[in-house]
Amino acid sequence: GNSVTQMEGPVTLSEEAFLTINCTYTATGYPSLFWYVQYPGEGLQLLLKATKADDKGSNKGFEATYRKETTSFHLEKGSVQVSDSAVYFCALSEGGSYIPTFGRGTSLIVHP
Amino acid sequence: ETGVTQSPTHLIKTRGQQVTLRCSSQSGHNTVSWYQQALGQGPQFIFQYYREEENGRGNFPPRFSGLQFPNYSSELNVNALELDDSALYLCASSLEASLRQETQYFGPGTRLLVL
Numbered sequence: 167g168n169s170v171t172q173m174e175g176p177v178t179l180s181e182e183a184f185l186t187i188n189c190t191y192t193a194t195g196y197p198s199l200f201w202y203v204q205y206p207g208e209g210l211q212l213l214l215k216a217t218k219a220d221d222k223g224s225n226k227g228f229e230a231t232y233r234k235e236t237t238s239f240h241l242e243k244g245s246v247q248v249s250d251s252a253v254y255f256c257a258l259s260e261g262g263s264y265i266p267t268f269g270r271g272t273s274l275i276v277h278p
Numbered sequence: 279e280t281g282v283t284q285s286p287t288h289l290i291k292t293r294g295q296q297v298t299l300r301c302s303s304q305s306g307h308n309t310v311s312w313y314q315q316a317l318g319q320g321p322q323f324i325f326q327y328y329r330e331e332e333n334g335r336g337n338f339p340p341r342f343s344g345l346q347f348p349n350y351s352s353e354l355n356v357n358a359l360e361l362d363d364s365a366l367y368l369c370a371s372s373l374e375a376s377l378r379q380e381t382q383y384f385g386p387g388t389r390l391l392v393l
Contacts, residue, residue, distance in 0.1 A: 170320075202384075207386075208386055208387075209282075209284075209368055209384035209385050209386045209387050210321065210368065210370075210384040211384065212381050212382065212383075215381070255320050255321075257320075265323050265326075265334055265336060266323060266382075268320030268321050268322075269320050270318070270319055270320050271318075271319070271320050
């Protein structure tokens, strides 16, 4: 079956540091890949997505590239802010499926 | 444009009771999905409703049931509550059932505590 593995958190960084959150996946076909963000006390918000190999999703300074050869979709940001503190979820949806698979989430804490 | 709303925001029940959670989808969206998010975990798909019909179901027992209404709002019903049902329940709406291209918009969730 499908699965998503994320690096364990929390990830603790100082403001303006470089961020990488690793995500790898297992799927039988060619999934679409997503990163969602969940701020404290809120629901999930779609951060970015990529629907085919080598696509790069980007939003609000965050980027992730769909790497089929390494089955990865790592999230990066060049300079984090305190306001980026949240839980980040990697997810996949395969083919025409409406059933997404989420990772367990990675907590990011950014200090001033 | 109104986003996805859920009610109530918090709820406390006891084991064996029944609960109904409500979701209003984003304007124009005909598909609603429900998720259970246990503390420290990612969301788990419960089921999806598309144009008032159940369109798919995750690995949840039949005591989890739902409805979608003609205005595309939705309810999640859970019977015979168990302690492990304590979680954040998220509703998400989208324009169509397939997620390959479509973006889901999530509500803020209902936090259920079962004592």
